[in-house]
Amino acid sequence: MTKNSTSINEVSDDYDITQPAPAALVESLRAFGYSLRTAVADLIDNSISAKAKNVWARFEWDGKHSYIVIKDDGEGMTEAELVSAMRPGSKSPLEERSPKDLGRFGLGLKTASFSQCRRLSVVSKTAKCSSVSRCWDLDYINDSHEWRLLKRFNPPPLHIAKETLDGAGTVILWEKMDRVTGNTSHDDNNAYKRFLEAIDEVREHLAMVFHRYLEKPSGLKMWINGRQIEAWDPFLKTEKATQELPPTKLLCDGQYLMVTPYILPHQSKISKETHKNASGPQGWNAQQGFYVYRNERLLVAGDWLGLGFQKEEHYKLARIQIDLPNSMDSEWQIDVKKSRAKPPGYLRADLRSIGKLAREHAVQIYRHRGKVNARKSSQDHIFLWQQKVRYGKYFYSINREHPLIAKVFLDVGRDSIEPLLKMLEETIPSAHIMITSSEEPEKIGAPFEDCTYDEIKPIIESLYFSFLSSGCTKEDAFSRLIALEPFNYYPEFIETFKNQIEGE
Ligand SMILES: Nc1ncnc2c1ncn2[C@@H]1O[C@H](COP(=O)(O)OP(=O)(O)OP(=O)(O)O)[C@@H](O)[C@H]1O
Ligand SMILES: [Mg+2]
Incomplete structure (x- = not known):
């Protein structure tokens, strides 16, 4: 043993070594607050970082034995890389990442998976090596009181065996999904219905979060249970009546970020179906505001970022794109789940004026009919x-x-x-x-101001x-x-x- 290292049994006058208790820490790692959809999105981040062109997700219903498989055709991992990837905290958040990497914390694969299931198996293959596999079984960790990463699975992951990895790629398997299906039986129709609804939610979420990857002609393709996911573009960029306002470049941490406001068309300028579809997963009103992207991956889908604006029906046509590189993660306080981004204080004034301008444009478009109605009105104005x-x-x-x-x-x-x-x-x-x-x-307020x-x-x-x-x-x-x-x-x-x- 070298002079500087200290084994667990070694006694030092200067410090104690207190290893995290595996069973307790594992339960805490489960409590990051993911939903099924954000957890699946976190796995797909990894597939994209590994340059996958295709991601196939399979959600199989079998009561408490239900499982989810996510397979990609990315670069895959060697055995050493896989073992390292399975370790919670596999990379330091301080490490510089390649500009296209969607990761930051070295945690997502584990925290996202454990938030939904008690057994995570990964099989991976690079172009040069044969496939390798490892498994975290939380019950086994609890029983053994050690971070034992399984090399041989018992029972063997039959569901993975169905997936073949021809060239390179990675397969992730979630079993014992206590947070998704719990202890339900195969014949529980209500639970089955909830499972199907959850699949729809995941589909909708992925269509939104990764829309910029899915929109590219030779970009990413994703499937859930054989059905391809179509991109959901919050800005309706292909509609003629959508207005794109001039973008603004803002200096942040020595680099530029881009802010581009879009004013969506008035209802009367698009088809009923387009209007309904454009409302998005949370509905028209909730989807207004800033859309924060990190390396083109959506983190925040419609939020006024605490800049003092309310979500109001008549501003609903304002959606503003913010593009961040991954080097601004700490400035914007990106979280492990990639579902939060908070602008640094010194950008608030600029973002506020961009927001205000977009809102003014949006209300003009929204008023379109209101104005006509007001003009059409034959009534004289009534004053109190x-x-x-x-x-x-x-x-x-x-x-x-x-x-x-x-x-x-x-x-x-x-x-x-x-x-x-x-x-x-x-x-x-x-x-x-x-x-x-x-x-x-100038200090006299207007009515209802x-x-x-x-x-x-x-x-x-x-x-x-x-x-x-x-x-x-x-x-x-x-x-x-x-x-x-x-x-x-x-x-x-x-x-x-x-x-x-x-x-x-
Ligand atoms: N599908 C995959 N294909 C290839 N490598 C992968 C895949 N999934 C994970 N990895 C490897 O495992 C590592 C750990 O993944 P994990 O999601 O835990 O952390 P991260 O992506 O580095 O950061 P974050 O916590 O921000 O997601 C990744 O950095 C990557 O090297
Ligand atoms: Mg990750």
């Missing part, structure tokens, strides 16, 4: 406050014909509310308002139903709403409301 002159002096009064006031009169009786209205009219701080608006006009749709919706709803109960048709009620101050400034809110009502 009216200016009156009494004995040569100005007073402000509340319009008793305003639909909201008329509704309150009906609901609680005019006599009980009239004293409050009178008090409001007599005590409105008009002098104060006048001084502020002449001295600091910075309010979200959800905050305004109850008011719109109440007005809408009072119009209906006073005998208006639905169409009339919508055009009266648009003519009503301050909604005449916010036709998009009425448009959103209309869409919701019509969708019910």
